[in-house]
Amino acid sequence: MVSDPSGVQSVSFELWHGPNRAEADGRMAQVGFDRCVKITENTSKCQAVVDADPYDNLRSNALAGTWGVSAVAVDGAGNVTREDDAPWPARIKRQTHLSQADATPEPVKKGENLTVKTDRNGWATTTVKATADGEYRFDFAGTSLTQARAGRTDFVDVK
Structure with missing residues (x-):
């Protein structure tokens, strides 16, 4: 929320980590902000979405976590106000990847173990009892620093 007796001309911000x-x-x-809504003659509520590109401005997973916010507002008279350590931190999460699951053996007999793995190194491997034909995939719920993600499915024929 930005408020000034002469109104609000523009608002911008910078996120920083460190x-x-x-x-x-x-x-x-x-x-500038994607959405500024004038609440009163002197007050505007502004929201923005920042696209974080892991190949550009998030070069490392070490940058996941809490980021500081610096905001700049220009009032209707052209006066600039800067808040270098705004009291609303931003949370940036690590990018998550899940490849397609590959269940083996296929086909599998009902009641036997079915191993679902994502790559030849065995990352994200689990064993389940085969009960019926169906699709298997990994669902990662995410953490405070990592995005939630659902992998692609693999259909399994149970005999």
Whole structure:
């Protein structure tokens, strides 16, 4: 929420990661807000969405976690107000990948063990009892630092 007796002309912000803004090891800036709604003549509520590109501004999973926010507002008279350590931190999560599951053996007899794995190294491997024809996949619920993700499915024929 931004408020000034002369109204609000524009708002922008910068996200930064590190011990403080001066020593930031990651930055993302947004000039202007996607959605500013005038609440009263002097107050606007602004929201924005920042696309974080892991190949550009999030070069490392070490940048996941809490980011600081610096905001700049320009009032109707052209005065600039800067808040370098805004009290609303942003949470950035690590990117998550799940490849297609590959269940073996196929076909499998009812009641026998079915092993679902994602790659030749055995990452994300589990064993389940085969009970009926169906599709198997991994669902990762996510964590406070990692995105939730659902993998692609593999159909299994149970005899």
